[in-house]
Amino acid sequence: MILVGQYDSPFVRRVAVSLHHYGIPFERNRLSVFQPGMAEINPLVRIPSLIIDGDETLIDSGAILDYLDQLVGPERALMPAGGEERRRVMQATVLASGAIEKCAAIVYERHFHAHACIAHEWVARCMGQLAGALTMLDGYAKAPWYFGAKLTQADITIGCLIGYIRLRLEEAMPAKRYPRLEELSARCEGLDAFQKSRPGADELMPGKS
Numbered sequence: 545m546i547l548v549g550q551y552d553s554p555f556v557r558r559v560a561v562s563l564h565h566y567g568i569p570f571e572r573n574r575l576s577v578f579q580p581g582m583a584e585i586n587p588l589v590r591i592p593s594l595i596i597d598g599d600e601t602l603i604d605s606g607a608i609l610d611y612l613d614q615l616v617g618p619e620r621a622l623m624p625a626g627g628e629e630r631r632r633v634m635q636a637t638v639l640a641s642g643a644i645e646k647c648a649a650i651v652y653e654r655h656f657h658a659h660a661c662i663a664h665e666w667v668a669r670c671m672g673q674l675a676g677a678l679t680m681l682d683g684y685a686k687a688p689w690y691f692g693a694k695l696t697q698a699d700i701t702i703g704c705l706i707g708y709i710r711l712r713l714e715e716a717m718p719a720k721r722y723p724r725l726e727e728l729s730a731r732c733e734g735l736d737a738f739q740k741s742r743p744g745a746d747e748l749m750p751g752k753s
């Protein structure tokens with residue numbers, strides 16, 4: 545299995561954390577999504593991709609996580625197999641993943657435009673959407689994990705969201721505004737699976753043109 549993508553992408557990171565958590569061995573292709581060659585792996589030119597069995601390539605972190613859950617079976621799957629538990633974990637996970645999208649939209653808007661060309665109203669809208677998601681996530685967080693005793697995909701995705709905010713958009717997480725998420729993030733980053741999936745210093749966005 546080959547995971548394609550840099551760990552500064554929270555979507556790649558949540559797949560890597562899940563692979564480590566499950567103990568599934570994999571190799572990594574650290575090709576940047578902005579380097580040539582990515583279109584041959586994923587026509588959408590996005591990361592992550594997971595190359596399985598030689599020539600079959602899975603795209604989209606949600607679909608990849610679904611595949612990994614099938615592989616390990618319902619007892620070990622980070623996303624519960626059914627019922628209310630699945631519904632709740634799924635909702636928290638998609639809220640966190642939507643927040644990652646909003647965060648990335650701001651990061652890209654600022655990174656790829658000269659200051660005078662940044663759409664500040666759009667950025668403000670995304671910041672509001674991100675804050676809304678963080679407020680709701682923080683409000684429902686239990687301990688030690690998001691839903692209490694059991695680690696789920698909601699923890700992994702929220703942990704990767706907060707890690708990404710700290711890396712690229714620190715202003716979205718003023719100290720003490722989301723205290724439960726801060727605690728959860730610290731707990732996640734302490735896990736072996738998170739530590740093995742930390743973005744390296746060379747996993748950067750391309751320079752501005």
Ligand SMILES: N[C@@H](CCC(=O)N[C@@H](CS)C(=O)NCC(=O)O)C(=O)O
Binds near residue numbers: 590592603
């Ligand atoms: N829904 C996709 C989103 C993937 C995504 O947006 N990845 C970003 C990196 S964080 C990317 O590839 N961006 C480059 C681009 O869209 O051009 C998933 O969950 O995998």
